[in-house]
Amino acid sequence: MDERGRLCVGIDPHPPLLRAWGLGDDVAGLREFSLRVVDALAGIVAVLKPQAAFFERHGSGGVAVLEETIAAAREAGVLTIVDAKRGDIGSTMQGYADAFVREGSPLAGDAVTLSPYLGFDSLTPAIDTALASGRGVFVLCLTSNPEGAAVQLARSDDDGATHGVTVAARIANAAGEANALELAAGGNPGADQHALGSVGLVVGATVGDAARRGGVDLAGVRGPLLMPGLGAQGGSAESVRAVVGTAWGQVLASSSREVLGAGPDADALRAAARAAIDALT
Numbered sequence: 200m201d202e203r204g205r206l207c208v209g210i211d212p213h214p215p216l217l218r219a220w221g222l223g224d225d226v227a228g229l230r231e232f233s234l235r236v237v238d239a240l241a242g243i244v245a246v247l248k249p250q251a252a253f254f255e256r257h258g259s260g261g262v263a264v265l266e267e268t269i270a271a272a273r274e275a276g277v278l279t280i281v282d283a284k285r286g287d288i289g290s291t292m293q294g295y296a297d298a299f300v301r302e303g304s305p306l307a308g309d310a311v312t313l314s315p316y317l318g319f320d321s322l323t324p325a326i327d328t329a330l331a332s333g334r335g336v337f338v339l340c341l342t343s344n345p346e347g348a349a350v351q352l353a354r355s356d357d358d359g360a361t362h363g364v365t366v367a368a369r370i371a372n373a374a375g376e377a378n379a380l381e382l383a384a385g386g387n388p389g390a391d392q393h394a395l396g397s398v399g400l401v402v403g404a405t406v407g408d409a410a411r412r413g414g415v416d417l418a419g420v421r422g423p424l425l426m427p428g429l430g431a432q433g434g435s436a437e438s439v440r441a442v443v444g445t446a447w448g449q450v451l452a453s454s455s456r457e458v459l460g461a462g463p464d465a466d467a468l469r470a471a472a473r474a475a476i477d478a479l480t
């Protein structure tokens with residue numbers, strides 16, 4: 200992010216995009232699409248985020264393309280977040296951890312997206328495995344879709360809080376505690392106020408003042424904020440700034456369809472990505 204700016208581009212090979220690129224909605228088209236995106240953007244964006252759903256829908260051949268895409272990105276020197284949004288009871292979570300963040304797994308990028316709705320602590324195997332292998336996780340907190348708030352801004356007072364604590368605030372606090380422990384274990388706690396831990400949050404670029412309304416202290420998380428929703432969902436660099444306030448230094452904004460729609464020409468893809476990076480500068 201320091202070197203290349205605050206943009207992540209999602210690799211979301213929707214069927215209409217494959218068609219618009221003159222490719223078939225099949226494993227061959229998926230492979231061509233994904234490798235072209237890596238080839239065009241690996242040198243200029245901070246992170247690529249393949250969306251597992253669009254690979255899995257092609258069955259085992261699609262999963263093989265996901266593995267190849269992750270390997271191609273690594274080879275080309277760009278970080279990857281595998282957007283798989285996994286979450287399960289702890290013992291099963293270890294299986295997902297082995298798939299997506301264990302050293303040597305062909306499906307492991309540099310980070311994975313996780314769903315905390317079986318309870319934040321159910322994610323412990325994935326967080327521990329990620330930390331042990333120098334990887335990271337992004338935990339859903341305030342998602343970009345309009346339906347998210349009904350769950351994420353729900354409040355409970357089971358710990359005696361007068362007005363209740365939102366689900367999103369609990370997740371952010373738990374992520375912040377994990378990062379504080381990691382940063383302290385790294386020695387010289389507090390020496391670098393800008394250091395970030397490996398447990399990030401997903402906060403939509405479209406959520407407006409939800410962090411304030413939900414009592415979510417984004418700066419206090421001391422982890423990166425993956426912010427999807429640019430472009431196709433109506434988010435912009437300005438809306439990202441409005442969402443995060445003082446946590447701007449943690450932002451990694453993400454766009455899929457808006458950038459991918461500029462393809463298949465590699466120069467046009469790069470121009471679209473550069474425009475998004477500039478807007479976030």
Ligand SMILES: O=C(O)c1cc(=O)[nH]c(=O)n1[C@@H]1O[C@H](COP(=O)(O)O)[C@@H](O)[C@H]1O
Nearest residue numbers: 209250312342343403427431432454455456
């Ligand atoms: O975890 C994500 O990346 C994610 C979280 C969220 O709150 N909203 C969201 O849109 N996403 C993902 O980000 C991508 C957004 O795609 P575009 O709307 O085409 O930019 C999709 O792959 C979504 O699954």
